[in-house]
Every structure is written in structure tokens, then in C-alpha cells.
Amino acid sequence: MKVKTWLSMMAAALTVFAVQAQDMSEEAIAERIKPMGDVHVAGAASESAAAGGGGAMSGEDVYNQACVACHGAGVLGAPKLQVAADWQPRLDERGLDGIWQNALDGINAMPPRGTCGQCSDDEIKAAIEYMIEGI
Ligand code: HEC
CATH class of the missing domain: 1.10.287 (Helix Hairpins)
Known part of the structure; x- marks a missing residue:
């Protein structure tokens, strides 16, 4: 029993x-x-979001947190960091606002906001500007 x-x-x-x-x-x-190395940065980001903004991440930070996993090596055909041949045709066709909108909405294998759910629209834009810097 x-x-x-x-x-x-x-x-x-x-x-x-x-x-x-x-x-x-x-x-x-x-x-x-989540992309590697994200945990600490994401914590900091949500803290600043909770504090009412003012702590927007730089484009480079967002890129390193959320975009590098695909855009670093061109996974699934993602346009690669600061590679003009990958980005120029997209910019020619849609312009910065067009590719920004697609990054927010997602396009094909590109997930909405590049998986960075807590990123603001402007942080996504900053990440794009970082990716196309100098092309
Ligand atoms: C899971 C992989 C993945 C992640 C993570 C990712 N992307 Fe992408 N991204 C892609 C792929 C694949 C494409 C190409 C989509 C296509 O045109 O078929 C793309 C395309 C884009 C484009 C071009 C859209 C256009 O209209 O041509 C932009 C801008 C972009 N990504 C921004 C970002 C930003 C900013 C981040 C991080 C916040 C990010 N991506 C994270 C896979 C990813």
C-alpha cells in the first residue's frame, strides 16, 4: 500500500x-x-523599451542581434552585408522605403522584422541602412 x-x-x-x-x-x-549572442542584448533592449524608449539600438546592434544569422552569409538568398551586387537591384526596384516595408512585413524567406519582434520600425530601418552602408 x-x-x-x-x-x-x-x-x-x-x-x-x-x-x-x-x-x-x-x-x-x-x-x-533567436540568433546567437542575442540573449543579453535582447534583455537590454526590452528594458529600454519598458523604460519608454530613448534607448534605441543602433543599426549595427540590431543587425548583429537579429539579421546577421541570415544576412551575414546570405542564407536562403538573403542579400549580404554591404554587398552592393546583392542590394543594388532591390534598391533600384523598390527604393529604401520599399525594402524597409518588405523587411517589416516579411518577404519570401525573410521573416517579418527579421525575427526582431521588439525592434521599432526605425531600428529595422537603421539595420537596413547599416547593411547597405557604403554600397
Ligand atoms: C531567417 C533569415 C533572415 C533573417 C533573420 C533576416 N533576414 Fe532579411 N532577408 C532574408 C532573405 C532570405 C531575404 C531575401 C528575400 C527575397 O527577396 O526573396 C531577405 C531580404 C531582406 C531585405 C530586402 C527586402 C527587399 O524588398 O528586397 C531587407 C531590407 C532585409 N532582409 C532586412 C532584414 C533585417 C533588417 C533583418 C534583421 C532585423 C533581417 N532582414 C533578418 C532572410 C532573413
Whole structure:
């Protein structure tokens, strides 16, 4: 009888643990799909957002946090950092405002806001300006 009681307690404990483990893994997945090195910067960003702005990230910061994962090496055909041949045709066709809008909305394999959900429109624009700087 005692063993049975113990077993059912263990089962209950395991159920609780399993539920928690699932929550954890959702968080873990959210963490995993963020670009590397993002955790600290993202914390700082949401702190400044919570404080009512005034702490906008530079374009380079946003790029390094959210965009480098794809735009660094041209993953999935993403136009690469400061490579004119990748960016110029897009700028010719749509202009800065056009590619900015597509970055906000997402286009093909480009996710909306490049996965930077907490980035402001202006921070996304700054990241684009950084990516096309000097081309
Ligand atoms: C998951 C990979 C991925 C991430 C992360 C990502 N991009 Fe992209 N991006 C792409 C791909 C792929 C394209 C090319 C889409 C196409 O034209 O088919 C693209 C295209 C773009 C374009 C050109 C849009 C146009 O109209 O031609 C801009 C601007 C852009 N990304 C900005 C950003 C910014 C800013 C970030 C970070 C905040 C970012 N991207 C993060 C994959 C990514």
C-alpha cells in the first residue's frame, strides 16, 4: 500500500514535471530560434523599451542581434552585408522605403522584422541602412 501511494505521488510529481518541462522547452525553442549572442542584448533592449524608449539600438546592434544569422552569409538568398551586387537591384526596384516595408512585413524567406519582434520600425530601418552602408 505504501509503495502504491509512493508510486502515485511519483506519477503526480512526474506529471507536474512533464508540464513544466514542456513550458521550458517552448522557452528553449524561443531561445534557440533567436540568433546567437542575442540573449543579453535582447534583455537590454526590452528594458529600454519598458523604460519608454530613448534607448534605441543602433543599426549595427540590431543587425548583429537579429539579421546577421541570415544576412551575414546570405542564407536562403538573403542579400549580404554591404554587398552592393546583392542590394543594388532591390534598391533600384523598390527604393529604401520599399525594402524597409518588405523587411517589416516579411518577404519570401525573410521573416517579418527579421525575427526582431521588439525592434521599432526605425531600428529595422537603421539595420537596413547599416547593411547597405557604403554600397
Ligand atoms: C531567417 C533569415 C533572415 C533573417 C533573420 C533576416 N533576414 Fe532579411 N532577408 C532574408 C532573405 C532570405 C531575404 C531575401 C528575400 C527575397 O527577396 O526573396 C531577405 C531580404 C531582406 C531585405 C530586402 C527586402 C527587399 O524588398 O528586397 C531587407 C531590407 C532585409 N532582409 C532586412 C532584414 C533585417 C533588417 C533583418 C534583421 C532585423 C533581417 N532582414 C533578418 C532572410 C532573413
